Amino acid sequence: MNPLGGLGLGTAALGNLYTEVTDEQAYRTVEAAWERGIRYFDTAPHYGLGLSERRLGAALRGRPREEYTVSTKVGRRLEPAAAGGDDLAHGFAVPATHRRVWDFTADGIRRTLDASLRRLGLDRVDLVLLHDPDDHAEAAFREGYPALERLRGEGVVGAIGAGMNQTAMLTRFVRDTDVDVVLCAGRYTLLDHSALDDLLPAAAARSTTVVLGGIFNSGLLADPGPGAAYDYGRAPAELLDRALRLKAVAERHGTSLRAAALAFGAAHPAVGRVLAGARSAAEVHDCADRFTEPVPAAFWRNLKRDGLLPRAAPVPC
Numbered sequence: 001m002n003p004l005g006g007l008g009l010g011t012a013a014l015g016n017l018y019t020e021v022t023d024e025q026a027y028r029t030v031e032a033a034w035e036r037g038i039r040y041f042d043t044a045p046h047y048g049l050g051l052s053e054r055r056l057g058a059a060l061r062g063r064p065r066e067e068y069t070v071s072t073k074v075g076r077r078l079e080p081a082a083a084g085g086d087d088l089a090h091g092f093a094v095p096a097t098h099r100r101v102w103d104f105t106a107d108g109i110r111r112t113l114d115a116s117l118r119r120l121g122l123d124r125v126d127l128v129l130l131h132d133p134d135d136h137a138e139a140a141f142r143e144g145y146p147a148l149e150r151l152r153g154e155g156v157v158g159a160i161g162a163g164m165n166q167t168a169m170l171t172r173f174v175r176d177t178d179v180d181v182v183l184c185a186g187r188y189t190l191l192d193h194s195a196l197d198d199l200l201p202a203a204a205a206r207s208t209t210v211v212l213g214g215i216f217n218s219g220l221l222a223d224p225g226p227g228a229a230y231d232y233g234r235a236p237a238e239l240l241d242r243a244l245r246l247k248a249v250a251e252r253h254g255t256s257l258r259a260a261a262l263a264f265g266a267a268h269p270a271v272g273r274v275l276a277g278a279r280s281a282a283e284v285h286d287c288a289d290r291f292t293e294p295v296p297a298a299f300w301r302n303l304k305r306d307g308l309l310p311r312a313a314p315v316p317c
Helices: 023-035 051-060 106-120 137-154 168-176 199-206 237-252 257-267 281-291 297-305
Strands: 007-010 040-042 069-074 076-080 092-095 098-102 125-131 157-164 181-185 209-213 271-277
Touching: 007 023, 007 281, 023 051, 023 281, 040 271, 051 069, 051 106, 069 106, 076 106, 106 125, 106 137, 125 137, 125 181, 137 157, 137 168, 157 168, 168 181, 168 199, 181 199, 199 209, 237 257, 237 297, 257 271, 257 281, 271 281
Parallel strands: 007 040, 007 271, 040 069, 069 125, 125 157, 157 181, 181 209, 209 271
Antiparallel strands: 076 098
16 A cells, blocks of 8 residues: 555646746656655646646656546636736746636636646546636536536546635535535645535535645645745734644654644545645655654644644544
């Protein structure tokens, strides 16, 4: 059994999230993930205006196709734009060669997926997710989701779902549609337990797989300190204090905060995979090491006793 079977690689960083990553560095990142037994890779057109998909496809080229799983996303269609400027307003250090167009129509879904397949160099993807339809609920449920159902029925994609940074609409997808998977970013972590209220119970009841992204809440749970990020912005003081308390408890019990963050997400029975973002081979190796690092039962008892975790939250045995 692969001990890293529950760990996936999130590839936003390969699209130059916040800072540049070289082609070589991106390749080595995916190569390190493969060497460590990671076989699930998540990407999206949004990540670097397609750069993440191109780099991931290049790094996986030549690997046995049946041995890995790729998920990508639809809902943001890329259209060529007049050259000039960069994409840092959207968080990516790439030239602004394209603009994102929200499009959850059936035609837009197919066009976006076709473009992703070309960038990835694949003839199929294993999972396609509606990406951040927060402000486009009507279009996503009326047009986007049925389009994905048809693609799944045609065998163009293996599984379908939605990926968001909130739980309410994901819970609606689980309860009201036949999605296979939902990707929940940042809402089930050591700092945010909100998915425990609605999404995770609903997914468990419907046997819908949950993939967790943002398990470190943009970095605060990876390395808490002055200037640390939380959900793509500067961490509020009270959350920084909470993260530092968690880190102190982890170290007191002979483990690390990163290991605890990964273990906490993976422990819920509805969670099928935890994504770790990495921009270098060293970060991949660190995440793989932390994922297999034992976290003492006394650590979890300590968190629940001190009110740092809900008593109902499942923890590793």
